Amino acid sequence: MKLAIFGGNQVRKTMLAYGRQCIDEEDISYVNEVLRGDFLTTGPYVKEFEDKVAEYVGAKYAVAVSNGTAALHMACFAAEIGVGDEVIVAPMTFAASANCVLYCGGTPVFADIDPRTHNLDPAEIEKHITAKTKAIIPVDYSGQSVDIDVIRKIADKHNLIIIEDGAHALGSEYKGNKVGTVADMTEFSFHPVKPITTGEGGLVVTNNEKLYNRMMLFRTHGITRDASLMEKNDGPWYYEQIDLGYNYRITDIQCALGSSQIKKLDKFVARRREIVAAYNKGFKDVCEIITPYQAEFSNSGWHIYVVELELEKLTCTRKEVFEALKAENIGVNVHYYPVYLFPYYKSLGYKEGLCPNAEKMYERIITLPLHPGMTNDDINDVLVAVKKVITYYRK
Numbered sequence: 001m002k003l004a005i006f007g008g009n010q011v012r013k014t015m016l017a018y019g020r021q022c023i024d025e026e027d028i029s030y031v032n033e034v035l036r037g038d039f040l041t042t043g044p045y046v047k048e049f050e051d052k053v054a055e056y057v058g059a060k061y062a063v064a065v066s067n068g069t070a071a072l073h074m075a076c077f078a079a080e081i082g083v084g085d086e087v088i089v090a091p092m093t094f095a096a097s098a099n100c101v102l103y104c105g106g107t108p109v110f111a112d113i114d115p116r117t118h119n120l121d122p123a124e125i126e127k128h129i130t131a132k133t134k135a136i137i138p139v140d141y142s143g144q145s146v147d148i149d150v151i152r153k154i155a156d157k158h159n160l161i162i163i164e165d166g167a168h169a170l171g172s173e174y175k176g177n178k179v180g181t182v183a184d185m186t187e188f189s190f191h192p193v194k195p196i197t198t199g200e201g202g203l204v205v206t207n208n209e210k211l212y213n214r215m216m217l218f219r220t221h222g223i224t225r226d227a228s229l230m231e232k233n234d235g236p237w238y239y240e241q242i243d244l245g246y247n248y249r250i251t252d253i254q255c256a257l258g259s260s261q262i263k264k265l266d267k268f269v270a271r272r273r274e275i276v277a278a279y280n281k282g283f284k285d286v287c288e289i290i291t292p293y294q295a296e297f298s299n300s301g302w303h304i305y306v307v308e309l310e311l312e313k314l315t316c317t318r319k320e321v322f323e324a325l326k327a328e329n330i331g332v333n334v335h336y337y338p339v340y341l342f343p344y345y346k347s348l349g350y351k352e353g354l355c356p357n358a359e360k361m362y363e364r365i366i367t368l369p370l371h372p373g374m375t376n377d378d379i380n381d382v383l384v385a386v387k388k389v390i391t392y393y394r395k
């Protein structure tokens, strides 16, 4: 019944997406060049894009693949995660951050988040380390960097590999440096809602040559043409498969788009920060809404803007706020349902109560629209709609 009042006189006439790509004519003409050229895949644009991302974050090597999930799988392979190995992962993330461990036969071990930053709590990581622990997969949730120096110390003390899931964090900074150089490997995603896009795409940066070589092998079936790695050499046509990899290659078409997009990344991030500043200012006087806490070491690139509802001060549930905002044509979302609560993970034995902070957070969060193409009117629509709904449900 209450919903009718929101549907009746909507703040917006058309849906404002929670996230979306930002493509311009320059991007389009760069992709067109590839289509007129000799290579559609595994040509010069793959290396160009890899070099640009590596240079942008300040890493030595980059390996681009077909999507971010493949990139995480590749990183787990390079880290030699296998049966019997435990990997500490964040629960408040997209399923891929934990699935990649399962792909390799390893066991994801979920550690709880810090309720303020929503990122893995270093103390919780330490609590879950056993003799079987091989790696840690922290996630830079919403674009806010994890405290990677602290996690690095823990990893070094216990001889663990860090695979940072930076799918939200290309362009984000940690203590003044771009995210992507402290972990052993850092993964980025180029899905259309991510900081830059290639349609589908993913990439891992590393400073470690051995990990780089293993990733390059994994991307193409485990096949090499490097004579020093081959048992024999029958001739110039000859190659050997020396490990089991996949076809995780990305196309030149996608990498051309990526190369063009990364030129705009700083502009995109700057606009995202402007929108966030406007949101934070606009919600200052709304005591039912907790705006995102930011640690002093992080300068987020703001992949998503997630607010927490003070449900104790409202007469409604999160679901009612969500549906009311949808009725106002505000494209809200929820990031995320704790991964281990999904039926598949439950079938593996994971149980409710594992990470109480993540579970509590899940009940209270809503993601509001945020992407660089939003206009000031769009920002205002979100503020007006949220205030309208919250005022209605205020105790």
Ligand SMILES: *Cc1c(COP(=O)(O)O)cnc(C)c1O
Binding pocket: 067, 068, 069, 070, 093, 094, 096, 097, 139, 165, 167, 168, 189, 190, 191, 201, 202
């Ligand atoms: C988007 C995302 C990925 C990778 O997703 P792809 O769609 O496979 O590119 C991994 N982890 C997180 C946290 C993500 O948001």
